[in-house]
Amino acid sequence: MPVDASPPPHAASEPCPVCSRAIPDQPTERKYHPFCSRRCQQVDLMRWMNGRYAITEELPDDEPFLQDE
Numbered sequence: 302m303p304v305d306a307s308p309p310p311h312a313a314s315e316p317c318p319v320c321s322r323a324i325p326d327q328p329t330e331r332k333y334h335p336f337c338s339r340r341c342q343q344v345d346l347m348r349w350m351n352g353r354y355a356i357t358e359e360l361p362d363d364e365p366f367l368q369d370e
């Protein structure tokens with residue numbers, strides 16, 4: 302039996318950008334596309350708004366980058 306290297310016909314949907322959870326391929330879930338749920342949709346919206354408001358304010362200077370080289 303030959304191994305088919307092509308992707309499966311029913312490709313998995315993109316994971317939720319907020320919680321990285323796999324999004325079920327259901328109409329009720331896809332309603333919040335590309336998010337898995339209304340909650341994650343709200344989270345992303347809040348992040349977007351916070352980020353938008355943040356640019357109008359001065360950035361805090363007390364958050365040094367902690368990088369191990």
Ligand SMILES: [Zn+2]
Pocket residue numbers: 317318319320321322336337338341
């Ligand atoms: Zn999610």
